[in-house]
Amino acid sequence: MASLDTVLKSIDDNLEGAVERLFNLLRIKSISTDPAYTDDCRKAAKYLVDDLVSIGFEARVADTTGHPMVVAHHDGPQGAPHVLFYGHYDVQPVDPENLWDEPPFEPRIRELPDGTKQMVGRGTSDDKGQLMTFVEACRAWKAETGELPCRVTIFFEGEEESGSPSLIPFLEANRDELKADFALVCDTGMWDTDTPSICTALRGLVGEEITIHAADRDLHSGAYGSAAANPIRILAKVLAGLHDENGRVTLEEFYDGVPETPDEIMEMWNGLGFSEKEFLGEIGLSNPAGESDRSVLEQIWARPTCEFNGIEGGYTGEGFKTVIPAIASSKVSFRLVGTQDPIRVREAFRAYVRSAIPGDCSVVFKEHGGSPAVHLGYDMPAMKKAAEALKEEWGRDAALTAMGGSIPVVGDFAEFLGMQSVLVGFALDDDRIHSPNEKYDLKSFHKGTRSWARILEKLAN
Amino acid sequence: MASLDTVLKSIDDNLEGAVERLFNLLRIKSISTDPAYTDDCRKAAKYLVDDLVSIGFEARVADTTGHPMVVAHHDGPQGAPHVLFYGHYDVQPVDPENLWDEPPFEPRIRELPDGTKQMVGRGTSDDKGQLMTFVEACRAWKAETGELPCRVTIFFEGEEESGSPSLIPFLEANRDELKADFALVCDTGMWDTDTPSICTALRGLVGEEITIHAADRDLHSGAYGSAAANPIRILAKVLAGLHDENGRVTLEEFYDGVPETPDEIMEMWNGLGFSEKEFLGEIGLSNPAGESDRSVLEQIWARPTCEFNGIEGGYTGEGFKTVIPAIASSKVSFRLVGTQDPIRVREAFRAYVRSAIPGDCSVVFKEHGGSPAVHLGYDMPAMKKAAEALKEEWGRDAALTAMGGSIPVVGDFAEFLGMQSVLVGFALDDDRIHSPNEKYDLKSFHKGTRSWARILEKLAN
Numbered sequence: 063m064a065s066l067d068t069v070l071k072s073i074d075d076n077l078e079g080a081v082e083r084l085f086n087l088l089r090i091k092s093i094s095t096d097p098a099y100t101d102d103c104r105k106a107a108k109y110l111v112d113d114l115v116s117i118g119f120e121a122r123v124a125d126t127t128g129h130p131m132v133v134a135h136h137d138g139p140q141g142a143p144h145v146l147f148y149g150h151y152d153v154q155p156v157d158p159e160n161l162w163d164e165p166p167f168e169p170r171i172r173e174l175p176d177g178t179k180q181m182v183g184r185g186t187s188d189d190k191g192q193l194m195t196f197v198e199a200c201r202a203w204k205a206e207t208g209e210l211p212c213r214v215t216i217f218f219e220g221e222e223e224s225g226s227p228s229l230i231p232f233l234e235a236n237r238d239e240l241k242a243d244f245a246l247v248c249d250t251g252m253w254d255t256d257t258p259s260i261c262t263a264l265r266g267l268v269g270e271e272i273t274i275h276a277a278d279r280d281l282h283s284g285a286y287g288s289a290a291a292n293p294i295r296i297l298a299k300v301l302a303g304l305h306d307e308n309g310r311v312t313l314e315e316f317y318d319g320v321p322e323t324p325d326e327i328m329e330m331w332n333g334l335g336f337s338e339k340e341f342l343g344e345i346g347l348s349n350p351a352g353e354s355d356r357s358v359l360e361q362i363w364a365r366p367t368c369e370f371n372g373i374e375g376g377y378t379g380e381g382f383k384t385v386i387p388a389i390a391s392s393k394v395s396f397r398l399v400g401t402q403d404p405i406r407v408r409e410a411f412r413a414y415v416r417s418a419i420p421g422d423c424s425v426v427f428k429e430h431g432g433s434p435a436v437h438l439g440y441d442m443p444a445m446k447k448a449a450e451a452l453k454e455e456w457g458r459d460a461a462l463t464a465m466g467g468s469i470p471v472v473g474d475f476a477e478f479l480g481m482q483s484v485l486v487g488f489a490l491d492d493d494r495i496h497s498p499n500e501k502y503d504l505k506s507f508h509k510g511t512r513s514w515a516r517i518l519e520k521l522a523n
Numbered sequence: 524m525a526s527l528d529t530v531l532k533s534i535d536d537n538l539e540g541a542v543e544r545l546f547n548l549l550r551i552k553s554i555s556t557d558p559a560y561t562d563d564c565r566k567a568a569k570y571l572v573d574d575l576v577s578i579g580f581e582a583r584v585a586d587t588t589g590h591p592m593v594v595a596h597h598d599g600p601q602g603a604p605h606v607l608f609y610g611h612y613d614v615q616p617v618d619p620e621n622l623w624d625e626p627p628f629e630p631r632i633r634e635l636p637d638g639t640k641q642m643v644g645r646g647t648s649d650d651k652g653q654l655m656t657f658v659e660a661c662r663a664w665k666a667e668t669g670e671l672p673c674r675v676t677i678f679f680e681g682e683e684e685s686g687s688p689s690l691i692p693f694l695e696a697n698r699d700e701l702k703a704d705f706a707l708v709c710d711t712g713m714w715d716t717d718t719p720s721i722c723t724a725l726r727g728l729v730g731e732e733i734t735i736h737a738a739d740r741d742l743h744s745g746a747y748g749s750a751a752a753n754p755i756r757i758l759a760k761v762l763a764g765l766h767d768e769n770g771r772v773t774l775e776e777f778y779d780g781v782p783e784t785p786d787e788i789m790e791m792w793n794g795l796g797f798s799e800k801e802f803l804g805e806i807g808l809s810n811p812a813g814e815s816d817r818s819v820l821e822q823i824w825a826r827p828t829c830e831f832n833g834i835e836g837g838y839t840g841e842g843f844k845t846v847i848p849a850i851a852s853s854k855v856s857f858r859l860v861g862t863q864d865p866i867r868v869r870e871a872f873r874a875y876v877r878s879a880i881p882g883d884c885s886v887v888f889k890e891h892g893g894s895p896a897v898h899l900g901y902d903m904p905a906m907k908k909a910a911e912a913l914k915e916e917w918g919r920d921a922a923l924t925a926m927g928g929s930i931p932v933v934g935d936f937a938e939f940l941g942m943q944s945v946l947v948g949f950a951l952d953d954d955r956i957h958s959p960n961e962k963y964d965l966k967s968f969h970k971g972t973r974s975w976a977r978i979l980e981k982l983a984n
Contacts, residue, residue: 095842155844161740224842265745269843278807279622280958284726284928287858288770288813288828290806294853295766295831301756302763309749345751346739348883352749367749370756371846372837377854381556381685382730382891383616384856384928385832385957392755393838395845397748422809430843467745467845496846497741 065207066519072202073511080198087190088169088183094129094152095224103129103220106151110218117201126228129220138213142522146215146242148471149193149249150222153185154496161498179504186502187493192248193218195488195507199514211522215242225269225431226470233478241479244444249469250487253461258452260445260460261485262438266398267468268407269430272415273391276423281386291423293390294375300418301392304368309353311368313410319401323364331359334461363464367397397466404432433470438482444521445484451516455509526668530976533663538969541659548651549630549644555590555613556685564590564681567612571679578662587689590681599674603983607676607703609932610654610710611683614646615957622959640965647963649956653709653948654679656968660975672983676703686730686892687931694939702940705905710930711948714922719913721906721921722946723899727859728929729868730891733876734852737884742847752884754851755836761879762853765829770814772829774871780862784825792820795922824925828858858927865893894931899943905982906945912977916970
């Protein structure tokens with residue numbers, strides 16, 4: 063334990079430098095969904111490779127047909143496990159930019175009246191701050207002991223926020239290089255500021271974009287109003303028809319493969335002290351919007367859903383324009399659980415949309431990723447060791463939770479590399495990921511780094 | 524008739540100069556809905572004043588709290604009527620600009636394979652090209668006879684495309700100056716390329732913008748999906764609920780004041796040879812989208828309607844973003860007929876929207892103009908004289924039509940100046956007003972100018 067204590071002390075002593083290294087990474091505008099930031103994505107990958115090389119990793123920027131991957135290797139002691147650590151260096155777009163209190167790519171530390179220190183900026187929590195907790199843990203181990211407790215492969219992706227188009231081809235092409243005993247994935251959150259968490263289930267995702275085409279050009283609503291098909295009206299009917307009055311998704315066979323949550327899991331969840339009122343109240347709401355016969359925790363962890371992530375059509379500028387637009391479009395996503403099949407859900411959605419539009423109109427579909435839900439066994443040895451390490455760092459049991467979001471890479475690791483994952487992360491519910499004023503608590507970053515240092519040591523024994 | 528013939532010849536001989544004057548006006552980007560073009564609106568008003576002064580009018584740019592008006596006066600012979608001519612110098616926005624074949628503010632003449640010459644550019648038809656037909660008719664009368672057949676007041680507005688916020692206050696404040704025996708309004712169209720038309724009924728308009736507010740910030744759809752209210756989903760339900768399965772508007776008491784079209788009018792309309800198939804086919808459609816028990820001509824001329832002119836919410840950029848937005852908004856307009864009351868329609872709409880949103884969400888309304896429908900008597904003497912003049916120019920009877928669009932100023936002239944209007948215009952259905960590649964046939968411009976020369980002479984006798 064002597065060396066672990068030294069490593070932890072090194073992490074404490076060098077926190078300021080760790081923050082500065084993270085800020086350098088945060089200043090790079092690696093927005094993967096927008097082609098305007100292609101060069102920035104590569105710059106972020108290059109920055110990480112240089113940093114990993116400085117620690118002693120053999121690291122490279124690995125090209126794909128999209129944004130590059132970062133792959134790095136470091137040996138470990140004979141007999142120690144080989145772990146693959148996954149994170150993503152790309153970030154979400156920042157719009158609406160005017161809602162940010164400070165420029166999104168100029169990270170800073172903000173101190174709240176109660177003394178809480180938060181790092182603010184796009185990517186602080188999702189996922190640059192999180193992935194750097196692991197890098198800093200490795201740096202401390204190397205600095206204090208000259209080695210790492212396990213053999214480590216690091217794998218950073220640059221397309222997580224844009225559907226990971228290059229991921230599966232890359233996993234297939236680099237199977238031997240990437241295959242490890244198991245993966246450590248850092249893209250999830252804590253239960254609360256004092257309670258660590260290991261995520262054991264993730265919802266899947268189907269992303270679709272639909273564009274309804276009506277007349278062959280924009281029309282004056284006076285001259286054509288009511289006689290000519292209005293694609294916004296059609297789109298509204300299509301979207302409105304996707305939920306029934308009880309909040310259930312209406313697509314045919316949508317609930318095939320959706321399991322009931324086992325009683326013992328529901329019991330554990332009920333013991334977490336989750337408050338629906340607080341959860342919704344914190345974002346200014348009070349009425350659960352999902353299936354009316356399910357609790358909020360079930361709605362977000364264990365039930366599938368359909369959400370509308372964007373909609374656009376006609377005149378949206380200042381003032382008014384009496385136009386009937388030629389097209390209207392929406393981005394729609396489905397969260398999946400159990401064994402729901404992304405392909406069948408996409409097909410059912412498309413069949414429904416086609417059936418719902420008038421014969422003289424048409425619809426164009428665009429696919430934005432698809433992945434099934436993932437369920438990780440509670441009895442996996444690596445998960446148990448991670449839970450022990452987390453308990454030592456945080457002084458309380460890690461909550462075994464599910465997660466409403468998708469981390470498709472976890473399913474891909476299982477399918478293409480035959481590798482299970484342990485999901486540990488230090489984000490908080492109020493981190494405003496994907497929103498303006500994203501933040502990551504300095505405590506998450508600091509104790510997250512310490513947690514990884516402990517987990518690496520625990521896994522080795 | 525000698526002087527009329529001279530005037531008509533003068534118009535023929537000077538067509539090229541008339542086109543060049545119109546093009547100078549078209550090059551001014553007088554988009555009234557967008558504050559970025561405020562200076563251009565004033566520039567257009569100034570250009571018109573200078574032109575009218577050069578003809579011999581006493582003219583001025585008249586300030587309002589918005590874009591200025593143009594007011595000009597010219598005496599007429601003792602005993603001749605006093606007419607007010609109305610047009611508007613502001614134009615619609617040009618987006619989506621990438622759909623224009625040529626820059627929208629660089630007007631040009633395009634010759635079709637069949638020899639038809641068209642002036643192309645924003646405002647060619649709506650309404651700069653139309654208003655210049657009257658100005659050019661006055662110029663020709665002055666050039667050839669040194670006077671005008673009637674006493675003429677010219678009144679050009681610069682806010683027609685943005686709900687005319689300054690119009691009523693201006694009419695009230697300048698009642699004595701603007702009151703004439705009747706108004707001539709040039710903002711309507713021909714029946715077809717060879718048949719002139721006088722419009723005897725106009726639908727009214729209620730414009731509304733609604734913004735649904737849900738959570739107090741954008742949310743990650745993984746973390747909050749299904750539990751948190753999604754304003755796009757709410758908006759879709761609200762909009763989808765506004766029409767029933769037969770295309771009727773569902774608002775309470777919406778059809779109060781909607782008259783059945785008299786048999787003799789329906790008979791006249793049926794005699795016009797209108798083809799639903801051609802009307803819809805020309806814009807790439809085939810199914811009438813309005814009330815299923817009404818003909819297309821009834822739908823656009825004699826029935827009220829509800830249209831969605833714009834919708835916006837969430838992420839609408841490239842790629843995908845799994846966000847639940849905080850807000851979503853739509854621009855909605857109602858076309859009114861008969862004695863439907865714009866105030867009651869607006870109230871019924873707002874009551875419906877309020878009742879349709881969840882208790883923890885809110886809605887903000889923004890008003891974008893409102894006016895009742897206008898019905899002009901077929902037996903008005905000025906209208907009969909205009910019809911005679913049109914018949915002489917075009918060699919066939921003018922069609923007495925209704926119009927789906929609104930020209931609120933006609934109602935305002937009646938209400939605030941006690942003045943009826945005669946609606947004569949030379950636009951064509953395929954002029955693409957409010958759309959990319961707006962055009963105005965050179966024939967419309969040329970024979971429109973000749974028509975006004977004739978109408979002025981006819982009204983004087």
